[in-house]
Amino acid sequence: MEWGPLLGGLLTLAILSYLWKENPVYRLAEHLFIAIATSFSLVVNWDTLVKPTVQTDILKNGRWDYALAAILGLLIYTRYFPKVAWISRYPLSFWVGYGAGYVLSFSPAPLIKQINDSFIKFAATDKAGALLVGSTINNILFFLMLISALMYFFFTVRRENPLVGYGASFGRWAIMIGLGAAFGNTVMARISLFLGRLQFLFGDWLHLVK
Amino acid sequence: MNIFERMQKIDPRVIYIIFFLVLAIPVLFPAPLPLATTKETKMAYDFVEKMPEGSVLWIGADYGPSTVPEMGPVSKAVLRQAFKKNLKVVIFPMWQDGQALMQNFAEEIGKEMKKEYGKDWVNLGWRNEAVSVLRLTTDNILSATAGVDWAGKKLADMPIMQNLTALNKDQVAGIFEFMTGNPGAAQYLERVVEPKGVPMAVACTAVSAPGEMPFVRSGQYKGLVNGLRGAAEYENLVGKPGKANAGMGAQSYGHLAIMLFIILGNIGYLLKRSR
Structure with missing residues (x-):
């Protein structure tokens, strides 16, 4: 008998039992999970960070810096x-300065490309120059939704102005549709994770499926 | 009280049981529904497919065990495609767990396809402050990684590293980034794709996909594999359906059940309100 899948299977059922109601078996599994995750993290950090840095990088390769x-x-x-607490500001200031410099050096380039990509031609054509109706409608919708979603967050002009009012209202719908799509994807992702557990339970543990 | 009103007050546990059965039965008795390939997955597949034989594919292994059901199958499918095309695979994890996960997948697929570690593929290993290390690899891989792989073996002794000194477009044909969050594709975009011009395709969890789509449209990603569905499509393109395909039938039935619950719930709510 393989003990790993058996233990994994039982603990999976223990965690899922929370859906029925909170119970001691679930609590035991939850506490075990937190303890194991903490120990695992410690061991992984030791093996992949502390040990190789000290043993290989510093002692073996002489990277004393x-x-x-x-x-x-x-x-x-x-x-x-308290008496020397002020010293802790030095590593912090180094870290903040390093982080700010790094972000300012690298982050703008991909974002600028995104802004450039927002300026699109409405009429989409194929290589022969024929109008692609579907893509053209997509481009117009993209433009309208982009502008109206920005309008929704534009507070300088009062909503009584019809252009801003209707624009912001359309923008709200555009945002809701976007969030709906994101939520749909989230549901899909959560089902996928649960399916992973089912495949483990029925396959690796009970051997009912390949 | 009619049936719709009763359904408004249904115990959530009944829904859990129905949902469990809807997902479990297709896992036990697979009945897959047809699956069309999306444009973004095909783009990612073609991106790898067009790489010249013997060129280097850089793999970003940036996920943990919690997303293996989504990211595992596509990782295996991409490795299988790369090894089939005799590409040299370089694994670079910015997530600690990604190091072991991708190592296991590459060992499994590499063994199956008779590929040798150090010659056909290598795992550079996770390093602390991995995002900075990623930037350093664009200058010099050996210096960035202190000259050793994930297990402390000398990279300079490995045949795969003889013509590979830095992550740039002259030495690396492309990047395939497996991401579930931060650090992930954004860091590659900022530090490698934009400044060094190395093209990149991305595989991500379904949760992340809507946020990543604009980068496909702008051409910054050469393709996007979206969650389990994308993984199943990729498996089909590679010609070896695996766990993602096995799960897609259940996934589709699960979605149908959710849609049915939403429709019934709304009918019940509207009927109640109209009285």
Whole structure:
């Protein structure tokens, strides 16, 4: 008998039992999950971060400069000692400055391309120059929904202005349709995850399906 | 009290049981419904298919165990396609768990297709502050990874690394990013795709797909595989239906059940309001 699938199967059922009502078996499985996830995270961090960095990078490959970063990182714990707590601002300021610089260097390029892509030609044609009706309607809808969704968040002009009022109202519908599509995808994703569990229960554990 | 009014007050647990049966029966007795391939999945498939034999496919393994039902099948399908085309596969995880998950998938498919670790594929391994390490790989992979793979083996000794020094368009034919959140495709866009011009296709969970679609339209992604459905389409394109296809029948019946519940619930609500 394979103990892994048996244990996994029983724990899956224990977690799903919450759908019926809260019960001690569910609580046991929940506590086990949190404990195992914490231990797993510790072991993974040790194996993939601490050990290779110290053993391979620093000791074996001589990257002693890594130790400087470790010292800077450790300084953050000075905040537990009121007299020297001010030192903890140095690693924090380094981290914030590094993060801000990094984001400002790299983030604008993909976003600018997105803005460029919003300026589209309404009439879509194929290679022979014939009008593609479906794509043209899509392009017009895209433009209308983009502008009206932006209008919904435009608070400088009062909604009494008919252009802004009707535009914002259409924008609200556009946002609701967008959120509806996102919600539909979320439902699909959650079903997929549950199916993964069912495939495990019926396949790996009970061997009822291949 | 008519049937619709009674359904308004139905115990949620009854719905759970019905839903469990609707999903479990097709898993036990598969009855798949027809599945059309979406344009975005076909684009992603063609993107890999058009890569020259022997070129490098960079794989971003950025997901954890919680999304394996969606991301596992498509990972295997892409690896199978890449190995079939004799592409050199370089795995780079920005998620700690992604390292072990993609390693297991590559070992499984690699063994099946007689591919050798170090020669045909390699796992560079997860590094702390992986997003910065990703940026560094565009300059020098050996320096960015301290010269070792996920298990501490020297990269310089591996045949696959002999002509691969940096992640750029001259040395890497393309990126296939498997993402479920942050870090993920956005970091590749900012640090590799835009500045270095390396093309990229993405596979993501269905939750993330609506947010990623604009990048396909703008041409920043060369294709997008959307959740389990996209994975099933990809499996079909590769010609080896697997777990995603097995789940798609149940997925479709589940959606039908949800639609039915919503319609019945709304009819009941409208009837109640009209009285």
